[in-house]
Amino acid sequence: MQNYPKREVVAMLLAGGQGSRLGVLTKDIAKPAVPFGGKYRIIDFPLSNCVNSGIDEVGVLTQYQPLVLNEYIGTGQPWDLDGIFGGVHCLSPYQQIEGATWYSGTANAIYQNINYIARYRPEYVVILSGDHIYKMDYSKMIAKHKENNADCTIASIDVPISEASRFGILNTNEDGSIYEFDEKPAKPKSTNASMGIYVFTWSKLCKYLIEDEANENSSHDFGKDVLPAMLKAGERMFAYRFEGYWKDVGTIESLWEANMDLLDPNVPLDLSEEKDKIYSRNPVMPPQYVAQSAKIQNSLVADGCNIYGEIEFSVLFAGVTVGVGAVVKDSIIMPGAVIDDNAVVQYAIIGENAHISSGAVIGKRPEEVENKNEWGIAVVGGGLTIGQNVSVAAKQMVYNDIEGDSEQ
Amino acid sequence: MKGTNILGLVFPNVNDICIPELTSTRAIASIPFGGKYRLIDFTISNMVNSGINRVGVVAEKKFASLMDHLGSGKAWDLSKRRGGLTILSPFGQGVDSVNTTMECMYNACGFIEHAPEKYVLLCTSNSVFNCDYSKMVAQHMETGADITFMYVNGKVPKGFSNPIVITTDTDNKIKDMVINPRVDSTNGFECDYLCSTAFMKKELFLDILADCISRNALDIRRNMFLDNYKRFNIYGYEFKGYLSSVTSLDSYFKTNMSLMDPLVRADLFNQDRPIYTKVRDDMPSKYGLGCCVKNSLIAQGCVIEGEVENSIISKGVHIGKGAKIENCIIMQDTKIGENAKLSYVICDKDAVIKNDRALMGYETYPIYIAKANIV
Numbered sequence: 001m002q003n004y005p006k007r008e009v010v011a012m013l014l015a016g017g018q019g020s021r022l023g024v025l026t027k028d029i030a031k032p033a034v035p036f037g038g039k040y041r042i043i044d045f046p047l048s049n050c051v052n053s054g055i056d057e058v059g060v061l062t063q064y065q066p067l068v069l070n071e072y073i074g075t076g077q078p079w080d081l082d083g084i085f086g087g088v089h090c091l092s093p094y095q096q097i098e099g100a101t102w103y104s105g106t107a108n109a110i111y112q113n114i115n116y117i118a119r120y121r122p123e124y125v126v127i128l129s130g131d132h133i134y135k136m137d138y139s140k141m142i143a144k145h146k147e148n149n150a151d152c153t154i155a156s157i158d159v160p161i162s163e164a165s166r167f168g169i170l171n172t173n174e175d176g177s178i179y180e181f182d183e184k185p186a187k188p189k190s191t192n193a194s195m196g197i198y199v200f201t202w203s204k205l206c207k208y209l210i211e212d213e214a215n216e217n218s219s220h221d222f223g224k225d226v227l228p229a230m231l232k233a234g235e236r237m238f239a240y241r242f243e244g245y246w247k248d249v250g251t252i253e254s255l256w257e258a259n260m261d262l263l264d265p266n267v268p269l270d271l272s273e274e275k276d277k278i279y280s281r282n283p284v285m286p287p288q289y290v291a292q293s294a295k296i297q298n299s300l301v302a303d304g305c306n307i308y309g310e311i312e313f314s315v316l317f318a319g320v321t322v323g324v325g326a327v328v329k330d331s332i333i334m335p336g337a338v339i340d341d342n343a344v345v346q347y348a349i350i351g352e353n354a355h356i357s358s359g360a361v362i363g364k365r366p367e368e369v370e371n372k373n374e375w376g377i378a379v380v381g382g383g384l385t386i387g388q389n390v391s392v393a394a395k396q397m398v399y400n401d402i403e404g405d406s407e408q
Numbered sequence: 409m410k411g412t413n414i415l416g417l418v419f420p421n422v423n424d425i426c427i428p429e430l431t432s433t434r435a436i437a438s439i440p441f442g443g444k445y446r447l448i449d450f451t452i453s454n455m456v457n458s459g460i461n462r463v464g465v466v467a468e469k470k471f472a473s474l475m476d477h478l479g480s481g482k483a484w485d486l487s488k489r490r491g492g493l494t495i496l497s498p499f500g501q502g503v504d505s506v507n508t509t510m511e512c513m514y515n516a517c518g519f520i521e522h523a524p525e526k527y528v529l530l531c532t533s534n535s536v537f538n539c540d541y542s543k544m545v546a547q548h549m550e551t552g553a554d555i556t557f558m559y560v561n562g563k564v565p566k567g568f569s570n571p572i573v574i575t576t577d578t579d580n581k582i583k584d585m586v587i588n589p590r591v592d593s594t595n596g597f598e599c600d601y602l603c604s605t606a607f608m609k610k611e612l613f614l615d616i617l618a619d620c621i622s623r624n625a626l627d628i629r630r631n632m633f634l635d636n637y638k639r640f641n642i643y644g645y646e647f648k649g650y651l652s653s654v655t656s657l658d659s660y661f662k663t664n665m666s667l668m669d670p671l672v673r674a675d676l677f678n679q680d681r682p683i684y685t686k687v688r689d690d691m692p693s694k695y696g697l698g699c700c701v702k703n704s705l706i707a708q709g710c711v712i713e714g715e716v717e718n719s720i721i722s723k724g725v726h727i728g729k730g731a732k733i734e735n736c737i738i739m740q741d742t743k744i745g746e747n748a749k750l751s752y753v754i755c756d757k758d759a760v761i762k763n764d765r766a767l768m769g770y771e772t773y774p775i776y777i778a779k780a781n782i783v
Contacts, residue, residue: 038692039691078687272691284682287444287705287708287722288706289673289706290702290705290716292702296695297695297698299694299695300693301692302692302708303707315692
């Protein structure tokens with residue numbers, strides 16, 4: 001076997017999930033590839049965090065609709081992950097001598113790639129997921145892991161008690177060691193929620209993965225199977241408290257909110273800082289053009305946009321066109337979308353390269369809807385065409401083209 | 409198609425003297441342009457988009473900023489095993505003094521000879537245009553020319569140093585060639601003038617170069633071209649798209665402002681032939697509450713809280729509350745304080761305009777603020 005240089009830490013990024021709650025946005029792409037924040041994709045955050053933490057070997061586990069994700073990661077060059085001996089590797093399920101299986105759970109996905117990890121002979125393995133927006137220095141967490149002489153360290157964040165029952169709660173002793181996991185408890189004992197970021201001592205993880213695989217009753221999931229098994233066996237498990245901005249973007253509402261957070265100066269998530277930058281693949285486009293007729297307020301706009309209309313409290317990705325008299329408010333417009341003259345987009349997410357024809361109205365303002373339960377963010381899928389003067393209701397998710405008035 | 413048989417040679421310092429302000433610390437090739445580009449991006453992108461795989465940049469002086477910009481050539485897909493980008497420094501071949509572009513070229517002979525390509529394309533780098541050189545090459549092959557020059561039809565821009573004006577046959581063969589003809593009218597006249605792009609066989613180029621050097625004839629325009637046009641079969645290729653040469657502070661300003669025209673942008677930033685540039689991971693630009701932006705080109709990484717009209721705002725620029733920027737070119741990472749008022753100002757990179765300052769230039773005489781200066 002070729003000798004790869006030893007790495008102290010290897011990161012494994014779970015990016016195979018469908019993200020079914022994002023509906024049409026993940027129809028053709030995996031959740032980590034969903035565009036975010038005007039020029040990024042969600043996976044830019046964990047990848048950049050790795051590089052900024054000094055981790056230069058990252059395995060990305062892909063399964064659901066990997067085309068866009070694979071292409072986006074490419075050689076890893078935007079994140080400086082295109083080294084001679086390694087960098088970033090996309091790891092898809094593959095055929096083995098016993099036959100072929102899909103990744104049946106998060107733990108199984110890592111189990112199937114034990115060979116990949118083993119060739120770097122790491123001391124520690126960091127397990128990450130591709131569905132959170134946050135900036136974190138993993139090296140501090142690893143330092144804490146070493147200091148505690150831990151077998152497993154789980155990053156945790158303080159959540160409001162009212163929301164605690166949505167999370168996996170970590171109940172800890174005074175020294176930070178974990179004595180109990182409470183998966184989505186009805187009556188949470190603490191507000192210490194797991195962020196789904198784990199540091200394992202590799203030798204221990206490897207042992208438990210093999211044991212878990214042999215257990216026929218296991219669902220091969222970290223949270224449900226591997227971590228409880230480790231706790232039961234009395235391994236040293238610690239919580240690592242993270243303070244800072246962290247947001248799950250697993251739903252349309254939370255994805256919309258996280259984008260809007262970038263427009264709020266009070267939210268502690270600055271992507272422009274020179275240190276701990278978030279890197280991404282940059283579009284090859286000229287600067288944005290803002291026309292005489294345009295009006296832009298409190299918005300983020302990326303390269304290649306042509307703005308002739310009115311933009312307020314919105315995030316526009318690269319290459320978006322907004323026509324004369326068009327109004328875009330409180331919305332996210334993904335790359336290459338075209339909003340024709342006099343169209344209105346409000347409280348909506350418009351997918352990549354979608355086309356909103358003139359006079360169409362997408363979404364509704366909350367004050368326009370009587371029954372608040374019927375209100376929500378409207379979503380138009382990527383590449384779709386919404387015809388002239390069509391109305392798309394609040395909360396509606398559009399999967400197919402909608403024909404409008406034929407031209408007179 | 410990739411992999412033509414052509415070696416691209418770019419001359420980043422030719423015409424430096426046209427814009428002393430902007431070239432005091434850099435080559436004309438690395439003058440920032442259009443909010444996120446450097447002038448050389450157009451020439452190199454054109455070469456790459458025409459399938460040229462190997463590019464040599466014949467540097468003469470002040471090329472630190474150019475080296476920083478070009479790096480390994482990765483941004484132009486020119487970081488390659490076969491081919492790629494090479495910066496040819498003037499200190500190459502043990503020649504003690506190199507004072508002219510011709511001597512720098514001669515200094516780079518080793519690289520040129522060693523390259524496996526059969527043809528060379530020579531280009532300066534102060535023109536803004538998007539061109540498919542393969543059409544010029546096709547004409548060269550059809551006509552059986554020894555040398556083909558690119559030309560444009562129009563008035564020679566003000567400040568253009570030593571323009572070569574040509575007369576051609578109907579089949580584009582060059583009949584006559586004159587340098588810097590005296591013009592009576594102050595407005596100039598429409599003519600066919602060369603835009604510093606030449607195509608020929610590498611062997612021929614090396615022959616002419618060696619001949620010039622041995623006779624100590626060191627002026628490219630006069631000795632290399634004018635002295636030779638009757639000896640060889642020389643053709644012109646007319647470029648009919650948008651082309652603007654940056655030859656003075658005034659034409660620099662106008663060329664930047666021409667980007668406000670959607671037709672010019674459509675021609676220059678053709679999706680099939682993108683203009684590449686060095687990547688910086690800026691976040692999208694942020695427009696604050698109460699800002700007002702009209703008819704302007706804004707790059708990424710900006711924070712705009714004031715008013716901007718008819719201006720080019722480059723990457724990473726901050727414009728404070730109440731500031732008013734009209735008809736300006738603000739280069740990267742410049743900070744403009746609150747309530748500052750700027751009109752017809754060209755502000756080089758990393759400058760700081762403090763709160764409440766007011767600077768007014770005029771359309772034909774924009775004020776220039778040097779790099780990293782504080783007003």
